[in-house]
Amino acid sequence: METKHEAYYVPEQSKLPLWASISLFLTVFGLANLFNSISAHKKAMLADSSLAPLGMFGHDGIYFVICGFIMFCFVLYTWFGQAIDENIRGLNSAQLKRSYVWGMGWFIFSEVMFFSAFFGALWYLRNISFPHLADASTNDILYNGNIEVEWPPAQTPDQIVNGDSASFVAPDKGMGWAGWGHVAKWLPFWNTVILLTSSVTVHIAHVALLKNNKKTFNLWLGITVALGIIFLGFQAFEYYEAVHHYGIKLHSGAYGFTFFMLTGFHGMHVFMGTFMLLVQWLRSVTKGHFTHDDCFGFEASSWYWHFVDVVWLGLFIFVYILG
């Protein structure tokens, strides 16, 4: 319990929330229009093969997306800037800082639940739906007994029913563990090493900061950011491989979309995490922010980074090793 009372800083009126809502709205409204027009055009192209694909800018909604997104980034920039400024001006009591900590903690929990939905989907499709498809009556009546339980599936149900005209085509091979002999060329392994290392380096940076050793802090935080970028590079390369050499696409059936959706959302989070750490690094290097007892921005980013790391471990086990 609070024993000594400090005033809790309640900010003055602020235009930021309203602008944040407006820009968010513009972004999603634009996205919805954009997606709908892309799909409508694709459908029209099917019926009339003389239609050429529209370029990105030929689509409805794209201007909304661009305006909204730029506005949104600007709002966030201002908002965070203001929060940092208030902190520097000493307006934030210890209690308010705890509010920020709770806020970040529960935000990460919500992210965990978001990922659970996709992990759950993977689990369900592999362990419940697939056996049901291969189950006697379903398999015999709808698929002529051709469904085999294997992962990745050799054929999608669509291929079994429609042969070459199927729109969901199973991948040539999976990205899974190919044995110790191939480990040197197996990217997921190296990505695991990289991410685990980066969790350690960010921790080293934290420890250094707690000892007020800013030089070491900057160094190790910089290394962490670099590792994040390398991870993303590897991931991009892996996607290239997956699409071009393994035949894995979003429309390759259950294997393909679970692979891309899980690793894709994870990749987006790594991107965000890297960006967050980069911002903290810049703040530290150029403005000298953070001291051992005042480093919430950095700490929050590092928790996020550890979370991203843990999700990767889940991916590594459930998507790659068991995949």
Place this chain on the structure above:
Amino acid sequence: MLSIFKRSLALLLAASLPVAAEIDPWQYNLTEGVTSVSQNVYGLHMFIFYICCIIGVIVFGAMFVSMYLHRKSRGVEASQFHESVKLELVWTIVPALILIGMAFPATKSLMEIYDTDNAELDIIVTGHQWKWQYEYRGEGVSFFSNLSQKSKDQIYSADAKSDDYLLDVDNPLVIPTGTKVRFLVTAADVIHSWWVPELAVKRDAIPGYINEAWTKVDEPGHFVGQCAELCGKDHGFMPIEVKVVSPEEFESWLGEKRAEAAAIAEAAKQTFTIDQLLEEGKVVYDTYCAACHQANGQGVPGAFPAIAGSPIAMGDVGLHMDRVLNGGVGMPPFGEQLTPVQSAAVITYQRNAFGNNMGDIVQPVDVVQYQQGQ
């Protein structure tokens, strides 16, 4: 005993009041149904209902007594007690015990519902937007079951509705008495649910998967049901009718169905004039297509394309046949449901009606050839 009495009473009433038929407009409870499962379910329903009533009487009784006795206007002084571990334990444990008492019969009944083994007849039930298809596995009999024309005509009319309004179909499902029938339920487009209350069978029809259910009816009878899962626009208009007949009648009915199929194949060999095709085509269109594409061929913007001026109906005949026989996104395939004559007629009709004036003819043989070519 009681139920026999009730039933004969109902029969008497029905005989004296021919209009009332089977319907009780004040029906307020489940019925016992005609299978052992449905009777168990009914018993369970009443059992739990009575328990809830008893608890309700106690709880609400205590409340009302308190509201009467302990109101301020009677000048009472509020006592200040606010805790009693003993009481709390009692009203945690007692309800828990009651629940355990309910769980036993419920488990037993559920196990019976799930026991689909040893069926003597398999029927594949497929839900389509918005009709059912029944295929008697290994019997060479398969047909579609649509809302009857009589009901369709009544939907928008101001006349009084008939008693079986929205609960009658053109081709009812027929099953034999005393036989364990297994339903293999699936769907062709979205999720539907096959439900016949008197048999206490309700199973969701999931596209791409098969669910199993079963029934065994001992007495001949006639039962109705409805699709029980929102499946789009005409979800409210896809009823189910089941006729339960003796095994002998069932066999002869199967024979008739097979003969019908043979006659249809025979008819497909004939050639028709354009007028014959247009006449038949209009009937088919109004029956099967107008639900979506509308009687005037204008469709519903954003949902169902217009036939008037449609690039497909005024384009390549092959594509047109493909769309009608094999369907599209949101458009069911009609290749199995319509006879070749009907398909040819409706395609010809669409190419010449609503100002499409293509002037060309599709004959049943074209349809058969197209289907064989696939």
Place this chain on the structure above:
Amino acid sequence: MAHGPAKGFSRWLYTTNHKDIGSMYLWFSFAMFFLGGIFALVIRAELFQPGMQIVDPNFFNQMTTMHGLVMVFGAVMPAFVGLANWMVPMMIGAPDMALPRMNNWSFWILPFAFAMLASTLFMEGGAPNFGWTFYAPLSTTYAPASVTFFIFAVHIMGASSIMGSINIIATILNMRAPGMTLMKMPLFVWTWLITAYLLIAVMPVLAGVVTMMLMDIHFGTSFFDAAGGGDPVLFQHVFWFFGHPEVYIMILPAFGVVSAIIPTFARKPLFGYSSMVYATASIAFLSFIVWAHHMFTVGIPLLGELFFMYATMLIAVPTGVKVFNWVTTMWKGAMTFETPMLFSIAFVILFTIGGFSGLMLAIAPVDFQYHDTYFVVAHFHYVLVPGAIFSITAAVYYWLPKWCGKMYDETLGKTHFWLAFAGLNITFFPMHFSGLAYMPRRIPDYNVAFANWNMISSVGAFLFGAAQVLFLYIIIRTIVSGKKATDQVWEGATGLEWSVPSPAPYHTFSTPPEVK
């Protein structure tokens, strides 16, 4: 911080004050309640008699869908968040919410989200027409184009809920006045703490499932399409993993409200405070493991079916504890029956009836007969309308004098109660009967056998709607010309919010009060 509200519009647009934001939430939700209610009246008008008279079947489905969505996400949830905004800081002696700017953001997302959702009604192909549960593939492959707007609306209102909940948790855990230990918090605060936790746990899952839909519709994945190895039933699992906790999100804060009102008017402390807390927590826990009771007929394996049936039945135990505690709180009190108390008593009775039908639905073999009939519709309206809506109404009558410093007219309040009570039962009680007589839900037209019950329901719905117009009038009249209220307002009221003047000053508890 001593200053009062800003002048003009900017007060509302840019505010960081929990009371302003609370008021905006409440007015917004009231508007949505009317919008959802109008949709319901369209449904009831079409169902007044057999045959299609007013709308076409596709539009009927849009009405059903929009009614469910608007009521759940637009009326009930924001109303409870509004109450939390107003009351939680005052009840725990905090100066404001923990993160005041984010608080305003959480609110302002909502009008945009619902404007986008409502705009789908005017789009080609029409609004979402696949039910508020939007089962795939009806909501993916077979959906109108407006589904994309629906998906993004759900995304941003989910973001709003998550931010709102984070704020509430941070406020409750971090901003309590000295001496306000967890086990001294008013139950409303407790129930909201647990509700916020539920929200943060399940809203991201909802976001996940609509994201899967988006990918299926536009980017070639096949989460819910067997052709690509997906499964329509997967949709239902993920949806109900969100959906079942969601229904408790709509009732736990109601339990909190009623637990505040009954002791006040019984002039007696709440019976079994700590067991109330534990019961709420147990309900929240159980809510995560019962979701498949909405899916008894989809063909889950027998063992799964049994597990979900048993777990669902168990919820009756902690809920029963709550009901018994309320009754015992009334026992040997000295009761008066002002409007908030009337609504609370009706809540206890009618919610329990809804709970009983819930328990009947939980019995899997019997649910085979109930599922997707009006019996289910009766069940959930009994827990939602006299449950969630009545508790919100009770809360408004109870705290309105504290909010605006003026007293409502008791006679009008009681008239409102009796009209609503009658209207509600006339509307929803016959639905038990039509459902048991086998009338399916979500149908625009029905056999003549169901005509009588439906006609009664429809009449009741319009009566209930009229009662709500009276409610609006009462509120406006109170704000404009109500009599001045005292600080304590109710004789038996206890708690920090009654220790401040009426109307509560713009900033309360800049210095935390001492709680003994």
